[in-house]
Amino acid sequence: MKNDEWVKPFFKQYKRSLILALTLGVITFFCAGALMFNSGYLISRAASLPENILLIYIPIVLTRAFGIGRPVFRYVERLVSHNWVLKMTSNLRVKLYDSLEQDAIFFKQKHRTGDILGLLSEDINHIQNLYLRTIFPTIIAWSLYVLIILGIGYFSPFFALGMLLLLGVVVFLLPLWSVLVNGARQEQQKQMKNQLYSDLTDNVLGVSDWIFSQRGQDYVNHHEESEEALREINRKLQSFQRKRNFLLQLMFGVITLALILWTSQQFPGNHGGAANWIAAFVLSVFPLIDAFAPLPAAAQETNSYQDSIVNLNQLPTVEKAQGETPILEGPLTLTIENVSYHYPDSPKEVLARIDLILEPGEKIAILGRSGSGKSTLANLIRGDLRTTKGKITLNGVETYRFQDDISNYLGVIHQTPYLFHTTIINNLRIGRETATEEEVWQVLQRVGLKELVEKLPEGLETMVDEAGLRFSGGERQRMALARILLQEVPIILLDEPTVGLDPVTEQALIDTFFNQLQDKTIIWITHHLQGIDAMDQVIFIEDGKLTMQGSPSELRKTNSHYRKLQQIDKGTI
Incomplete structure (x- = not known):
């Protein structure tokens, strides 16, 4: 990204929309967690004998507020983030067309048709996913990670340290493992798709030669072999993802049990009083799964994004038009x-x-x-x-x-x-x-x-x-x-x-x-x-x-x- 002239400029160009999308994403998950927190407190408190009706009424109002806020903020966040990404990718496509058009005479010498199809269908799509699947979720999850640790640290610095390590496994260790194990497969998958585009266009353009040489079945066999190799990579990716998702859910199970043990000690009592907070803290974990779960999958695709950015930056720089186009009148010599x-x-x-x-x-x-x-x-x-x-x-x-x-x-x-x-x-x-x-x-x-x-x-x-x-x-x-x-x-x-x-x-x-x-x-x-x-x-x-x-x-x-x-x-x- 250091010398990138294709993707990085859009950070500055649309930075307000980017900041707004990230802020709305954090607020969305905050509302989701707060909704479950209030609901847990409300359920426990309603089962006991509240000293004052306000102890029930205020959580009910907050539950309604957070319940409405979560989908509203989520909807607006989707509008802002997707609008930002679509504007960015539309500009990328225009820039790609301009770059290829100004070099159109040398098109066949420098580029294969399949390579350009790969740029249009795979690389631009990867750049789009770079934001929607990687940058946005990662920044939002890291922000929530910091807020959660600071919030728990207010009650117990020791338990905050434990949660720092437990959530750190989800936020850092599992994504790193995904990059090391599945990142190479993800990159191989992308390269094989690009190669399929190239082979397919070459063979379609020359299909008559395959037929006239009576080797049409060889062409079909070759294509099926390439498709099978791609399917095998996909199977390995999916197998790893299932194992990783199991470990991810297992970690959240451990975090939930740790919260139950901590809250039972932090807020002792059989019913009523401080014990009402146990369900509040425990239930607030579940919406956060949606915030942290995408991180490993997002991290493993970073190699593909890097390759896509390299491919785009290898294209010729778009030259700006110099001055106004001349207008001629009369007979032309x-x-x-x-x-x-x-x-x-x-x-x-x-x-x-x-x-x-x-x-x-x-x-x-x-x-x-x-x-x-x-x-x-x-x-x-x-x-x-x-x-x-x-x-x-x-x-x-x-x-x-x-x-x-x-x-x-x-x-x-x-x-x-x-x-x-x-x-x-x-x-x-x-x-x-x-x-x-x-x-x-x-x-x-x-x-x-x-x-x-x-x-x-x-x-x-x-x-x-x-x-x-x-x-x-x-x-x-x-x-x-x-x-x-x-x-x-x-x-x-x-x-x-x-x-x-x-x-x-x-x-x-x-x-x-x-x-x-x-x-x-x-x-x-x-x-x-x-x-x-x-x-x-x-x-x-x-x-x-x-x-x-x-x-x-x-x-x-x-x-x-x-x-x-x-x-x-x-x-x-």
Whole structure:
């Protein structure tokens, strides 16, 4: 916790709520103990001959007061503590999303999907339990421990010392034993759950390979083995907990007997008088069991909490936005000026000294082999990455400064656009939430999907299957184009949108793209030359360097490498 930047700040941020929750927790148990104390006294006193009615009436009033106070304070304490924890964990989740989002480009390199699922479902949940199951109960129990010893010490310092030791077994010794014996198992349980998340996501994402290799049963067996190992750990945890709970109840039995012996000597008499206090002291023990019983279970989970805090603190620090987001007006010129880039973990330059100017309405194709740096250049243009050297600007403003607002100026169509499991109209309104139905039908007409949607049972309200599986690859690309048309941005980045399509569908899709986007600036990342003649410029990136640049007609006349690429693309060599 010393260098923690995730959990510790909330102690200061919400310290008033924290203090209030702890105070209410102590008052709740005080009311519970006082209720039983008054009840014990009242029962004993009512069985004797009270000298005055006030000796009965006052305990009755106090019993009612504490009886009402206990659930009221308990309810308010729950409201305050859970409100505090939920505010804290909601902020933690927002911070987690922000941390991962700013590093989204490197997400697959640095994190496995299962690790993130573990952070979301296990670590955040553990941090929540850190307060509700450990910090709150522990501080409340320690506070009560001090008050009980001081209260008994008022009557008998010697017996207070004995209770100090007896309650100390419950407050300190049993929790320590739980940490030493069950803490490691608790940590192992958490690690196994995280590993299950990782294995499950890996295997689900690659389930087709398991099936095609006819090893589907091996996958099931492997998962069942992992589940059985986790169940075995759970059985050991539960077995230990049963033994510990037995010892805990046994200790409270000993404490109760000790109180009976002490009170019988401290307040002697057969009936009435001081003897009325015996039941009062003894009965007040039972509500306190609820205060001290959670301590061993809370202590054993501290290792898991520590691991969760470490996992969160290993994530990148969330950087604050620098200043206001720029606002541009008029035609946009994209300038790539002496740009070089290398990834943080590698000194090798992915891009080296790239210079390019893209005027408003100009169309450029970026060619290159896989790994040549095309996708990195696209990420730099969008502002998702920052250049190592040089700069990429829109009308003189570096693109990374726009942050999320870059979507106001630049739209992207990916290789595999995602369609969400909602209605067609909701999927399209991702481009512009305020789009009317008429505008949606217009863009569907423009991309060639209007007749298809009209034939569907619910039209625009037809539910799209998860990931858009009811639509073909070409139809999903046309849906993505419809989103872009609704978005109405001046610059469009096409990131190999025709990969995996047959030649006829590919050519039809290319024609639709360039017909509907003819007034836009287009950056087309592609792996071959079909439809390349519609471009104003063609550049070729090889090993991060710009090795070819010019119009298609110029390159066809002057560049033998370009002509060879065309022949390869057509299959003539």
